[in-house]
Amino acid sequence: RPNIMALLPILRYPDPKLHIVAAEVRTFDAALQQQIDDMFDTMYDAKGIGLAATQVDHHQRLIVIDVSESRDQPLVVINPRITWSSAERVKGEEGCLSVPGIYDGVERAVAVKVAAQDAKGQPFEIEADGLLAVCLQHEMDHLMGKVFVEYLSPFKLGRIKSKLLKQQRV
Numbered sequence: 001r002p003n004i005m006a007l008l009p010i011l012r013y014p015d016p017k018l019h020i021v022a023a024e025v026r027t028f029d030a031a032l033q034q035q036i037d038d039m040f041d042t043m044y045d046a047k048g049i050g051l052a053a054t055q056v057d058h059h060q061r062l063i064v065i066d067v068s069e070s071r072d073q074p075l076v077v078i079n080p081r082i083t084w085s086s087a088e089r090v091k092g093e094e095g096c097l098s099v100p101g102i103y104d105g106v107e108r109a110v111a112v113k114v115a116a117q118d119a120k121g122q123p124f125e126i127e128a129d130g131l132l133a134v135c136l137q138h139e140m141d142h143l144m145g146k147v148f149v150e151y152l153s154p155f156k157l158g159r160i161k162s163k164l165l166k167q168q169r170v
């Protein structure tokens with residue numbers, strides 16, 4: 001099914017499916033490539049800088065990212081693991097396509113090294129800082145069933161949940 005653009009529905013917080021822990025990708029085939037293409041279509045359409053498979057109800061360790069201004073530097077990250085993270089941490093503003101309209105500060109490692117596989121199963125390593133480092137950590141949390149708002153205070157989290165539930169009731 002090449003070239004047919006497909007937009008996948010994005011799960012909205014507090015959907016319990018966002019807490020499913022993703023499984024390792026073991027088969028690097030055409031179906032995986034199709035899932036990757038559909039996730040890029042969905043991410044670019046939603047104007048996100050990243051998207052984890054969990055967010056589109058696909059529970060495999062697969063992330064797509066493009067932090068470039070020009071939106072032409074797609075990065076596929078499969079079975080990622082952090083091999084090093086800086087002791088230095090910084091609080092930055094985050095958003096999430098599964099938590100629309102909510103932006104808040106989260107503290108993360110300033111820099112990380114991530115070992116991963118590409119769409120063909122080829123291993124590679126990423127050394128990231130800045131927005132890419134933040135995005136990688138945010139998306140890897142999704143694969144573990146964690147959403148960024150869960151780092152906020154219980155008070156803020158409660159307000160966010162009730163706001164999003166009200167929006168979904170209409």
Ligand code: K1U
Nearest residue numbers: 047048049050094095096097098134135138
């Ligand atoms: O839903 C997601 O996981 C994508 C998310 C990624 C992300 C953004 C910012 C910090 C960490 C992770 C988004 O793309 S939210 C929309 C966005 O483009 C953005 C929001 C805030 C700052 C920078 C970009």
Ligand code: ZN
Nearest residue numbers: 095096097098
């Ligand atoms: Zn997110």
